[in-house]
Amino acid sequence: MLFPTATFAFFFFTVFIASWALRERMGWRKLLLLAASYVFYGWWDWRFMALLAGSTAFNYLAGLLIADSSGKLRQRVVVAAVAVNLGVLALFKYYNFFIDSLTDVLVALDWQRDLPFLEIILPIGISFFTFQGISYVIDVSRRHIPPVRSPVDLFLYISFFPQLVAGPIVRASHFLPQLERKPDLSRTALAWGLLLVLSGMLKKTVIAHYIAVDLVDPVFAQPDIAASGDLIAAHYAYAVQVYCDFSAYSDIAIGVAALLGYRFRRNFDRPFAAASLQQLWQRWHISLSTWLRDYLYRALRGDKRDAGWRMYRNIFLTMLLGGLWHGANWTFVLWGAIHGIGLGLERFVKTRWHAFKTARADATPPLPSRRPGAAQPPADTASAWAGAFTGWFVTFHLFTLSAIFFRSPDIQAVWSYYAKMLSFTGGFEALTPFLLLLTAGAVAVQFLPGNLFERAADKLCDAPAFVFGLMLGGGLVLIDIAGPEGVAPFIYFQF
Structure with missing residues (x-):
């Protein structure tokens, strides 16, 4: 679903009206926006909704575990969480690139081998929602933000449809507090x-x-x-x-x-x-x-x-x-x-x-003023402009x-x-x-x-x-x- 299309205009008009109708019921409003976000993402290929949900669920659990652990265990959980996020991204986005590059190296060395190629479809927006998940678990580990206890809040943060497929990369510390406040459509x-x-x-x-x-x-x-x-x-x-x-x-x-x-x-x-x-x-x-x-x-x-x-x-x-x-x-x-x-x-x-x-x-002594309190000569604006x-x-x-x-x-x-x-x-x-x-x-x-x-x-x-x-x-x-x-x-x- 592309932004500048009639389909998105109808979709957004519906979400806009329904979301503001639910502005007094924050829980239902979040669920509406979450459902709308998954419809928006699934419009391209519904099969990757499971990838988005799985990534979010993993980071939700990782955030809770990081918050409840300390010392070396905390560091290991953080490293593991980041590694899993990057591993999923590497599989979908870079697997065949690395295989192609390795094949070229082996051919150059006359060590050609049959390497496993996979027909992988790149999910739209995977880099963006993966980076948001990584930033969330790292911020929790650094104690910049507390872990999210409500699964709905984190699922909505990761999948919020305006920024889901091409950014901007929104920080949890900036977005999550807004979910706790009653929204206001000011002029x-x-x-x-x-x-x-x-x-x-x-x-x-x-x-x-x-x-x-x-x-x-x-x-x-x-x-x-x-x-x-x-x-x-x-x-x-x-x-x-x-x-x-x-x-x-x-x-x-x-x-x-x-x-x-x-x-x-x-x-x-x-x-x-x-x-x-x-x-x-x-x-x-x-x-x-x-x-x-x-x-x-x-x-x-x-x-x-x-x-x-x-x-x-x-x-x-x-x-x-x-x-x-x-x-x-x-x-x-x-x-x-x-x-x-x-x-x-x-x-x-x-x-x-x-x-x-x-x-x-x-090394250069200052030039004396002609009289006490006299203004210094103006800076060379021409050289500054140049x-x-x-x-x-x-x-x-x-x-x-x-x-x-x-x-x-x-x-x-x-x-x-x-x-x-x-x-x-x-x-x-x-x-x-x-x-x-x-x-x-x-x-x-x-x-x-x-x-x-x-x-x-x-x-x-x-x-x-x-x-x-x-x-x-x-x-x-x-x-x-x-x-x-x-x-x-x-x-x-x-x-």
Whole structure:
């Protein structure tokens, strides 16, 4: 069941009405949302409802056992719980990838063997609900949250349909307390939710769709015959497509949750305006970036006291595994490695530059003021702007160029794409002014103030009810007119 479809609109309208009718009966409301979440997930393939339920039941029991144990037993239960979660994820997502890789190694060594391949269907959203289960048992072990005693609460937390199949990755410490409070559909939440839903619909059904269908898909499908100008344009366009596609799902998920009375944290915050790789990863897929920081990087002892080669090792390993999380392909592994190396180099340069400036300042005596209390000369704003632009330019192009790994089916296709793109043979054949406007416009709006949605929602709070209806109805009609027939699945469904 896809968000921007008539089927989901009918489903959500039914759930919306029924859930608010039960707002005084919290137990029944939770059961309704839980049942709706399993219907939503089972709409794709009902057989994997058992996997979702089994994963949740396991983490529920693990949380209780962790809370009731101590010492080495507690540590062993935590390790076992994380291992089982990762084992299930590895079986469905990475088994054939590892078998293929092992087969290639054996062939290269002339030790070819018949290895067991399995026809495994990748369940939608398995990475997301697995990560939520892992974060829950680790938070219980760290005593950040108490164990959930109500099975319904944990089952609803893991399976809540707005974020179930493509995130954002919601923390138990943020969501579970909301289940204990009586929901309230304030005018602020209503305005916020409607604006996010409309924003997501626009980005997915208009911007991401036209960029993909008219430029990215045909160019990446046959890069050998595409003009180099189109290859250059397509690699920018694909980065924009991924952003619009995934942030659209996050917007709709956060908006739908708000309309049901629950607040999710922002998952994207203008990443293409970032002036450094560190800043970009603080703004892109924030729920995954913070998850990797809190449960992987810090597990590798990557805290502020970490220094030297170990810090750079931990950064690299975190991004390498983050790349592998995105897909069972060496292209994703190399994509993660590129960003791990980039973050490490960026940290190294910043550290050395800071040390240089500190030493220079200590060695240079301050210039005396012309008179007591006189203002110091203004900072060199031109050099500051130049530095910020350089940082943005390098960051943006590292991200877009590395996105070719993200989109290509294998390593050979990546090198072929780069070679043809850098040959500079041929102009722009697939790129049109409309596609250029969509791509450049999607990047340009990243430089607008980050609180525009909040300000717009505040303005709408005082508007009459019919204004909300007109905004939703009129927005959907305009998006439907501008958009295509049918909707492609979201990119992150495969993760």
